[in-house]
Amino acid sequence: MAGGVRPLWWENDVVVMRCLFVYRYCTMGGVETGLRFRIESLPSQEIEAHVLFLRDYGGSPTFADLDGRVFFGPSEGGFVELIRRYGYDVISVIDSFDVLEWIDRSDYTGKVIVELRSTYKHTLVHLKRLGDHRLDGILVPSRFQAENIKPYLPRSLRDGIPCRVAHNFVDLEHFGHDAGARPSTSRKIVCWVGRMDPLKNWPEFLKIADRLCERQDVEFWMVGGGGSDEEARNDFRKGLAGLRVSARLRWWPIVPNPKMPALYSLVANSGGLVLLTTQCESFGFAALEAMACRCPLIAPRVGALPEVVEHERSGLLYELGNVEQAAGFAGDLLDDATRRGRLGESAAATVRERFSPERCAAGFAAAIREIAQRA
Numbered sequence: 001m002a003g004g005v006r007p008l009w010w011e012n013d014v015v016v017m018r019c020l021f022v023y024r025y026c027t028m029g030g031v032e033t034g035l036r037f038r039i040e041s042l043p044s045q046e047i048e049a050h051v052l053f054l055r056d057y058g059g060s061p062t063f064a065d066l067d068g069r070v071f072f073g074p075s076e077g078g079f080v081e082l083i084r085r086y087g088y089d090v091i092s093v094i095d096s097f098d099v100l101e102w103i104d105r106s107d108y109t110g111k112v113i114v115e116l117r118s119t120y121k122h123t124l125v126h127l128k129r130l131g132d133h134r135l136d137g138i139l140v141p142s143r144f145q146a147e148n149i150k151p152y153l154p155r156s157l158r159d160g161i162p163c164r165v166a167h168n169f170v171d172l173e174h175f176g177h178d179a180g181a182r183p184s185t186s187r188k189i190v191c192w193v194g195r196m197d198p199l200k201n202w203p204e205f206l207k208i209a210d211r212l213c214e215r216q217d218v219e220f221w222m223v224g225g226g227g228s229d230e231e232a233r234n235d236f237r238k239g240l241a242g243l244r245v246s247a248r249l250r251w252w253p254i255v256p257n258p259k260m261p262a263l264y265s266l267v268a269n270s271g272g273l274v275l276l277t278t279q280c281e282s283f284g285f286a287a288l289e290a291m292a293c294r295c296p297l298i299a300p301r302v303g304a305l306p307e308v309v310e311h312e313r314s315g316l317l318y319e320l321g322n323v324e325q326a327a328g329f330a331g332d333l334l335d336d337a338t339r340r341g342r343l344g345e346s347a348a349a350t351v352r353e354r355f356s357p358e359r360c361a362a363g364f365a366a367a368i369r370e371i372a373q374r375a
Contacts (some may be wrong), residue, residue: 017372018048020088021115024096026053026072027227029195030285031094031117032062034168038364039069041169041357045365050086052079052098058227062257080106092139093282097126100133100299111136111372116149119280120199120304127152137371138163139364141283142304148282162374164367165194168283169360172352175292181265187219187248188334189272191263193286196225196232202239204277204323209245211327218272218334219248223263226253264293268344273298273333275344276305279320284308291315292351294344298329314347 019042023036035051039053050131051063052071063070074082078104083091092113093099103112112135118182131154138161140146146163170176183189194200202222209220225233240246255263267274273296276286281303288308289335290297297315299305309315316333318326333340 010128016046017369018050018086019090019092019368020050020052020083021092021094022052022054022087022096022099023094024054024078026056026059026062027195028059028224028254028257030040030168030283032059033170033289035039036062036066036257037169037357038361039063040171041067041101041361042365044358045361046366047368050088050099052082054099076102076105078121080108083108090368092368093294095123097129100130100135113137113139113368113371115139115141115179116145117141117147117282119148119282124149124152128154128218130154131156136294136374137161137367139166139367140164141166141168142307144307145282146148146306148303152280153250161198162371164370166364166367167355167360168285168288169355170285170288170351172292172356174258175264175289176348176352178236181269183266183270183274185215185219185270187270189270190218190330191221191223191272191274192276192335193223193274194225194276194302196228196236198328199279201225201277201279201320202236204321204326205275206239206243206245207323208256208275208277208330209249210243211323212330213244213248215331215334219250220245221250221252221267223252223255225251233358240343243260264290264295268293268295268340271334271337271340273340275326275330276300277320277326278302278305288310288355291347292355294348296331296333296340296343297347298326300326309347310350313343314350315343 023031026032038049050069054073056072088110090111092115094115095118114135116138143165146165192205212218225277274290276299284305287297287299287305291314299309299317300320301317302320309317311317316329
């Protein structure tokens with residue numbers, strides 16, 4: 001390997017693999033949360049994980065205590081120097097295809113994986129370019145995404161390299177308990193979490209919230225979007241104009257990830273719920289975090305969300321665009337404390353059983369090793 005480092009290196013008589021995960025943007029989103037969990041959890045699987053972000057859009061505080069394992073913004077020359085210095089056995093590139101050209105022009109001889117998480121059409125149409133690069137495997141976070149990418153992949157990749165599902169997970173020490181936060185408001189909180197972009201579909205949340213405004217016992221929170229561009233934030237402000245909900249809406253543009261369990265606790269302990277309106281998800285981090293915190297959840301039946309949320313057991317799934325149905329689900333749930341508690345407990349149990357760090361880290365490590373060991 002470049003720099004004279006063997007593909008597999010030894011530490012205390014245990015074979016260890018060193019992986020670099022590359023992502024274009026560092027925000028405060030689900031991808032960044034998952035990457036932090038990898039850094040913390042994969043050493044238990046004899047994998048040392050490093051992360052490289054090409055640009056920081058306000059998410060670097062998420063990694064402030066991980067010096068030496070998280071890097072930001074190199075040029076192509078800086079990237080080549082980094083992979084030579086650490087002798088990575090695997091480089092996994094997450095929806096950042098230009099980096100593959102850097103790898104092709106380097107003397108790197110380890111394994112190259114692409115992780116395909118994006119459901120944006122403008123990203124998926126570029127998957128045909130992947131056939132121009134040497135790749136050893138594909139990772140996706142859900143069965144939905146495995147099928148979703150197939151029409152866009154060149155046949156050489158569909159048939160020639162493995163595509164494996166590796167679920168995301170949440171840190172249950174961080175998200176798996178009631179943070180004890182109690183709201184100052186006497187109203188029940190209906191909370192939306194996401195970025196201010198079309199895919200997250202915030203206008204539908206405002207429509208649903210406007211219908212719920214007939215109730216005097218509810219207020220509405222929107223969490224996220226502070227890292228979105230000014231045009232997106234202005235569109236949001238314009239979207240509020242003339243809606244009844246604007247008088248009872250609080251917007252929290254940036255909530256650092258360490259504060260999110262307390263926020264979910266505030267919502268749950270108010271007698272409220274989390275309401276997502278996304279148009280598509282390759283996995284659904286916000287849903288998983290709310291579930292882990294026993295927060296009642298309503299989400300659309302789109303993308304991978306039905307793989308994460310089981311209707312009437314760990315949450316409620318409505319048909320995207322059916323504002324009346326979503327508002328009806330929310331109203332019924334707000335009026336039924338027993339049902340809210342049952343859904344919250346069942347959701348937390350689902351996360352512990354299916355999406356624990358131990359289970360998902362082991363599955364992710366197995367997928368990485370399978371690809372790394374292929375001839």
